[in-house]
Amino acid sequence: MAKTKYTKIDGSSKEYWGLFGITGFLALLAPLSALYIFVNGHHVTGMTNQVPWGLPIVMAVYLIGASAGSLVLSAMSSVFGKKEFKPFSRMAALLAILLIIAALMAIILDWGRPDRLMLPFFYFQPRSMFSLNAILYSAYVGLCGIYLWAMFNDKGKLEKLLGISAVFLAVLVHSGTGAIFGFVYVRELYNSPLLSPAFIAAALSSGTAMMIIMIHGTFKLTGRHVDAKLIYSLAKLMGIFIIVVLYFIFVENLTRAYAPKNYEAVSFLLFNGGKYTNLFWVGLLGLGLIIPMSIVLNPKTGKSTLFVLIAAWMQLIGVVIERYIIVIPPQVLPLELFPDKQITSTFLDGQIASYNISFVEICYSIGLIGVVLFGFIVCIKLWPMLPTEAHYQELD
Amino acid sequence: MSVDRRDFLKLGITLAAGTMVGPAGFALSNVSSHANKTNSNDSLINKWGMVIDIDKCAPNCNSCVDACRKENNIPDFSNPELDIHWIRKVKFKQKHVPEPTERSLPAMCFHCEDPPCAHVCPVEATFIRKDGIVLVDKHRCIGCRYCMVACPYKARSFVSKHVNPENANNPDVPVRMHGVVEKCNFCVHRIDVGKDPACVEACHANGGGGMQFGKFNQNDNGILKVVRGGKAQQLRADLGTNPKVYYVGI
């Protein structure tokens, strides 16, 4: 097998500096909107005392997922023996690092007191998923960095070992993220042992979708050749991951719907929840999962770059919707202080709360994606991340 | 590409192992710390608690809430979604059988023995004092709001606007700055100097006098006796958090 060559990009064209400027501006949006929230108070966001976690947390969970997904893809060649994906392993590991950094930014800048950043490292509460995740996330960033270094220096055995541990840690990190919600036993729609594995399935599918888009985009813009077959096989992989996601959603909701105490919660999500119900059926199941899955698994459309790209975009946005549906509706539903009584109060007990995304939260979320893209285009100029060309190689 | 069976299995096993090891380890630490507790029925002895007789609680009486707001410098944000509530009046009616009149009870932080809020706090800002009071250390809170998501009783509020201490009513209680989470603390500054919480004092002075505050002391005629009587009940006792506020007459 021919050895893949990696080169830096030239990065002196007008287009490069244009992209540099645009993504740099977007990246600035995140800290600026966080500063705006910090200076004015959290009342400028859509988050309230009824819905304490909003879009920033949705984005954080989403970015962590995409990071775990792309790291697994990066290790595909060395750990799972999928040699054909070897050319992408550097850029996938780079994206994994950038995505987790953006995710950490999303979480920390959303705190009421981001200036107390170091406190989670001084104090440790082993029962708190946040506390454990603080350690896991930092270890993950470090390990991804070492893994990337090993890939740059062609440390065959070590690279494989690091790859295995990085994948293991990625799975652990994302299980931990799922457990943030899954362990909340007082809210019916959160509490589920399936949340961790379901998070990982969605992480893999969204990570693959993101890689398809990034590979296609960067190779096209830098004028490098990528074998379309590679894109198609990634798309097929994405289709398989989507099936797993669908399976988890099916099992989870069916199990929940069986218990009478959950009737109200489940019917809110599935039937009479207004925008949440629409998001679930149309946004998530239809546009986010089933249609992209049908596109990539269909032998005809699965072999068309245009269709595959459309499917990847739908899936990428579909997983944002999935995270939104996991994070928001359980908080919108009222807590059952008395399961057998109707309650009202000045604190809006017993009422369905409303969460309206504010403009500043949207800027914040776009800014986080800007951080990832800006970091990416800077890093591919500084280091040889991209292969000169990516050919599809038949397995031995 | 063909995802052949061996590779798929390898992937599956790695994923499954990671998924299980993580949460399992953490959950085990919860259970083991529970097993270490002395297996006896006196874990509440000498802890502060409250018994509230609902029959004496008129739905239109708001004296405990007003007293609390005054005592603890609770700011008024004039927005029901952002307002801070340490104690609130909850009005309730039976859901499955007709009930002509609405009844009410004051709900606050129940200072659970196994508080989910303290368990999820990443910096131990929420902690349990030796006398059973669950407190938020606002010097340490980072404002991540995990505790608000985890609390079953909606006892917690986030300070979403800046509060000016110059406008505070009670100079002995600090206001809370933007970005931290706050909740009822049983008026810890009052009980440390031997006074009852402000809501209990107000309930006896202006309300129906249904609130009774004290320690679960064995040789006492106070709240332990009422709880032993069997008519007192906790809210959502099924969750196992073991609240230290009991209600009579729900």
Added chain:
Amino acid sequence: MSKFTGVVAVILFFILLSFPFIYNSLTVGVLNSVSATPQPKLEKQGKCIRDTDWMRHNHMNLLKHTRENTVRNGVRVTMDSINNCRSCHSNRKEFCDSCHTYVGIKPECWNCHIYPLHGNDKIKNHG
């Protein structure tokens, strides 16, 4: 090209490194305050809860220690309480802030704890 970049990087690094000094000299105005050593004013004369010289160096540690003890351990010593300070040091602006401004630090205590800027009138009214 690379030499130029290196020089720029070193200069940038030192600017970042000395940022606190630059910031403070711009905001506090080192040139203005260097000559005027602060003279904190105290209306009420008498003995403090600790030696004056010790307090000058350690009041922040005492406050922090008391804070841990009070909030987390429930040990309330009225004498050491932060609310007790204001019974003698009634004018925050002329006592606390005079030094704090001079050395350019902003303690967060008074963002929450109530300590009126000019005297205790409000507290006295409260009774």
